[in-house]
Amino acid sequence: MSVVSIFLIALGLAMDATVVSLTLGIRACKENKVTTGIKAGLYFGGFQGLMPLIGWMLGKNFTEYITSIDHWIAFALLSIIGGKMLIDAFKEEEEEACIMDYSTKLYLTLAIATSIDALAVGISLAFLNVNILTAVTFIASITFVLSFIGVITGEKVGSLVKNKATVLGGLLLIFIGVKILIEHLGVSEVLLSFFK
Incomplete structure (x- = not known):
């Protein structure tokens, strides 16, 4: 597998973590933005x-077990966190205070939810002629950089939406969860599963 192919895989895997980092950056306090960006990059890049x-x-021995539930786990985790953000947003009547530091539990939950797809990618890499250390280094590094940029640019998005930042962040997390579910199941299967 070429370096360009590995780079494109890394870029694709980093997208969800980048959007989640953007939502973290929306609420992060300005004076702690760089620290938040580094933490997001380390958690998301590390897990990716x-x-x-x-x-x-x-390898291939457990592929069917992992890929049969990974999308449901990611969907559940992101929807729960996004839903909590929406509930919190409607509870707050005053302008939202910035968040000085996010909890380790939140970073870990989001890192796991956004990196489950990378587990399946790793399984497929076991069947290809690829240097796994090169691939892992590319994936982790690109995710780190894009997550850091996401947090830093989140402030600009937050200033555009003013006190609706938490609503936007919650909706984005739920959207990512639904997107992961639809990508894995297909639209028709998702719709049918709600009517069973």
């Missing part, structure tokens, strides 16, 4: 690099 490595080690 770790998951393909785990997937690669698991």
